[in-house]
Amino acid sequence: MSRRRGIPWLAFTCVALILFLYAPLAVATIYAFNSGTRLVWPPEGVSLRWFGHVFGDELFRNAFATSMTAAVATAVVSSSIGTVAAIVFTRRSTKLARLVEALGRLPVMLPPLFVGIGFVALMKATSLAPSMLTIVAGHTIVVIPFVILVVTARLRTYEVEVEQAARDLGATPLQVIGRITLPIIAPAVFGAFLVAFAFSFDELLITNFTSGTQSTVPIYVLGRLRRLVDPGANAVAVILLLIPWIAFGVGQVVLKRFTGSGLSDALLQQGR
Amino acid sequence: MQIHRKLETLLLSPLGLFLAATVVLPAFILFGYSLFLWRFLEPVGALTFENYSESLTAPVSRQLVINTLLIGVPTTIASVVGGYALAYYSVFGTGRGRRLLFALIVTALMASYLVRIYAWRTLLGENGIVNSGLEALGLIGAPLQFLLFSRPAAILAEVSLFMPLAALAFYAALAGISPDYREASRDLGAGRGETLLRVTLPLTGPAILGTVVLTFFLSAGDYVTPVLVGGVGSSTVGTAIATKMGPAGDYGSGAADSFLVLMGFVFIYLVLRAAMRAGRILPERAA
Numbered sequence: 001m002s003r004r005r006g007i008p009w010l011a012f013t014c015v016a017l018i019l020f021l022y023a024p025l026a027v028a029t030i031y032a033f034n035s036g037t038r039l040v041w042p043p044e045g046v047s048l049r050w051f052g053h054v055f056g057d058e059l060f061r062n063a064f065a066t067s068m069t070a071a072v073a074t075a076v077v078s079s080s081i082g083t084v085a086a087i088v089f090t091r092r093s094t095k096l097a098r099l100v101e102a103l104g105r106l107p108v109m110l111p112p113l114f115v116g117i118g119f120v121a122l123m124k125a126t127s128l129a130p131s132m133l134t135i136v137a138g139h140t141i142v143v144i145p146f147v148i149l150v151v152t153a154r155l156r157t158y159e160v161e162v163e164q165a166a167r168d169l170g171a172t173p174l175q176v177i178g179r180i181t182l183p184i185i186a187p188a189v190f191g192a193f194l195v196a197f198a199f200s201f202d203e204l205l206i207t208n209f210t211s212g213t214q215s216t217v218p219i220y221v222l223g224r225l226r227r228l229v230d231p232g233a234n235a236v237a238v239i240l241l242l243i244p245w246i247a248f249g250v251g252q253v254v255l256k257r258f259t260g261s262g263l264s265d266a267l268l269q270q271g272r
Numbered sequence: 273m274q275i276h277r278k279l280e281t282l283l284l285s286p287l288g289l290f291l292a293a294t295v296v297l298p299a300f301i302l303f304g305y306s307l308f309l310w311r312f313l314e315p316v317g318a319l320t321f322e323n324y325s326e327s328l329t330a331p332v333s334r335q336l337v338i339n340t341l342l343i344g345v346p347t348t349i350a351s352v353v354g355g356y357a358l359a360y361y362s363v364f365g366t367g368r369g370r371r372l373l374f375a376l377i378v379t380a381l382m383a384s385y386l387v388r389i390y391a392w393r394t395l396l397g398e399n400g401i402v403n404s405g406l407e408a409l410g411l412i413g414a415p416l417q418f419l420l421f422s423r424p425a426a427i428l429a430e431v432s433l434f435m436p437l438a439a440l441a442f443y444a445a446l447a448g449i450s451p452d453y454r455e456a457s458r459d460l461g462a463g464r465g466e467t468l469l470r471v472t473l474p475l476t477g478p479a480i481l482g483t484v485v486l487t488f489f490l491s492a493g494d495y496v497t498p499v500l501v502g503g504v505g506s507s508t509v510g511t512a513i514a515t516k517m518g519p520a521g522d523y524g525s526g527a528a529d530s531f532l533v534l535m536g537f538v539f540i541y542l543v544l545r546a547a548m549r550a551g552r553i554l555p556e557r558a559a
Contacts, residue, residue, distance in 0.1 A: 007365060007464075014361045014373055017354050021380045021432055024391030027401055031394055081286040088283045091275050100288040106295060109486060111493025113510055117517040117530060118298030124313075124523065125301045137294055144287070173279050202384045204496065209518065218386045225390060225500060234394065240384045248382045264378045268444045 025241065032234035050235035060236065063220035067201050070132060070216060074139040074200035079193040081140075082147030087181060089148070090155040101148075108145045112205035115141050119210050130212025138206040143196040146267070150195060153266040154188030154259060187258035188266075194251030195263060198244035306527035313521045323528035340508040342423060343498065344491040347430040351487050352480070354431070355438025362439075363446040374443065381436040389497050392429045396420040396501070421503030429497050434487045441486075445479035446472070477554035485541045492533065509533050 032051070036044030054060050082104075089101050107115060119138055128134065162184070166176045182189070204218035211219060217240055224233045248263065256262040275283070306323055308315035327333050362374040395401050396419040403415040419425065453475065457467040473480070495514035498506035509529065516526030548554035 007361065010357060010361050011365065011369065013357050014365075014369075017358055017435070018373070018376050018380075020354075021436065022376075024395050024432065025383060025387065028387065028391040028394045081290060084283040085287040088275060088280050092280055094280065096284060096288075097280065100284045100291070103291045103295065104287060106291075109489075111490050111510070113493040113495055113514060114530060114534075115295070117513065117526060118295065118302060120517045121301040121305055121523065121527070122294065122298045124305075137290075140290070141294055144291070173275060198382060202386070204386050205494070208514075218384070221386055221390070222496070222500075225393075233390070237384070237387045237390055241387050244382055244384060245379065264374070267378065267440065268447070 028234050028237050029241070031231065032238040034231060034234070037231055050232045051239075053232045054235045054239070059215065060217075060220055063215040063217050066132075066135075066211075066214050067216040067218075070135045070139060071197045071200040073132070073136045074143060075193045075196040077136060078140045078143045078147045078196045079151075079189055082144055082192065083151050083182075083185070083189050084177075086148050086151040086155060087177060090152055104144055104148050106145075107141050112142060112203075116206040116209035119206065123210075130210055130214070132214070134210040134212075135207055135214070135216070138210040139196075139200040139203050142203060142206060143199045146195050146199065147192040150192040150255075150263060150266040151185060151188050153261070154185045157259070157261075158184055187255055191251040191255040191263050191266070194247045194254075198247040198251075201247070202240065202244050302527040302530060305523045306531060308524050310522055310524040313523070315524065323524045324532065327525065327529050327532055336507060336509050336512050339423075339498075339506060340492050340510070343426050343430065343502070343506060343508060344488045346427050347434065347491045348484055348488040350427070350431045351434040351438045352484055354435045355440075355483070356442050356480075358435070358439040359442035359446050362443060377436050377439045377443070380432075381440060385433065386496070388432050389429045389500050392425060392432070392501050393420060396425055396428075420501060423502060423506055426498050426502035426506050429501050430491050430494060433494070433497070434490055437490075438483045438487055441479055441483045442476060445476040449475050474553050474555065477548060481541075481545055481548055481554060484544060485537065488540065489537050492537075 030043060033046050033048065034043035035047035035049060085100060085104065088097050115138065119134060122128070123130065123134060163176050163180055166180045167173070171179070202218060203216075204222065207216050207219060208222075215223070217236070221233065221236050221240060224230050224236065252262040252264060255266075305315070307319050307321070309317050309320060309322060358373065358377055362370050362377065365373070393400070397403070398415045398417065398420070400419070402419060403412070406412045407415070449472065453471055454467055457471045462470065492508060493510045495508070495510040498508050498511050513526050513529050513533070516522040516529065520526075545554065549556060
């Protein structure tokens, strides 16, 4: 055990930094439940009127449906293609595997703007119109590195011997993957699915280029923010905060329960 | 289990082909686009480097780069220093606060990107909490207009976007340090500050280099924050590229700008790496 003394000034700094990160979110949340129209401090009273207001807006309901569809589709696509690729990454280090792995890591090192304008060029060159397909493709790029992280973290810790046993008993490699590997890593794949869902639901910087006339929730909020005074925007902001948080929270709990280490532990590997 | 060649190709091809088509191919298309002048969303004339020379010489580019630096440099410094402090305490700190702090960092990272920017409006706006508070205290007579839609507002918002990311990267790096090194440093008589400067910082050198460049890169590429809270003087290379590739439809110039920005970042990375090696914060062969 190292000799640990308290680091009071550092603890104080950290509290200040956390306040800095959360205070704006807290204030926006408080205003979402404000009964008044003006954003004055202190708020004028408590009500849910802005949530009713938002859900009564057909544009919001459409945007919500689009975001949900895109997030589910992104989660399905990215967790499938990411998982099968991760199975190879952890077992083989051929040139092809290294190349695809490096490609899979690239999107976290690139500002989303560059992925977005890549889509503009791709759509122009292939005469592809913006659609749900392009939205999902854009989201899949940004979430792929996280899917690979979460699944790989699980694949590194599980006992490979069971696979060899299945092989010895006559299973083909494809059967082993389908009936041994995938069931064992299923909680991690589910966790990856939820991370993908969370990031996709909130994605704005690429969607801006790939969605055309369709609105996702973040695009809808961005549109509302062009109006200067809009108390309803706080209610949408709260919805936009909560959905990814809930998805991530469920993923964290499920993964921790089944594998002993949560999503946050897998995310940490990113810095290595 | 041994995965044979055919199975490997089968399992890798969906991801490989997808990324080749959506990340690699567009880079080549963009480069092609950058070599033409564009009129009404179509390339015109012959191959030319005019987009590049135009971007390099136009006075407006200079202002964009200056704005990018004026927002990006303070944002990067604050995010990296704050992120390092958060990570340091959640790895080496004492007590139960340590785990809670880590959970709060991850939760902040998962908070909506757009909401984290937008929330600053409720704080800094004309009737926001800061102005109301100052007025109530009698410090100001009328709301301060310059709080919102200013460069400092953009910096504050971007720091709140990128600090949790920096903290997570540093957490991983700090948690990966063997306690023996720090122990040895203290046994040899170094104080906490000396251990930090001469042992811990150099051991996390690669993470510092990577995080500094990534944060600055993300700041330059963030085209939403400057528009939402930054106001008129905050147009950056990112907002310029987004406008050219979006509403303006000037694909040639937008693509050329993107490649220039990318090259700029490779240059910044190399300079910073050399500087960190000279300052002995980065081991000779790392990164």
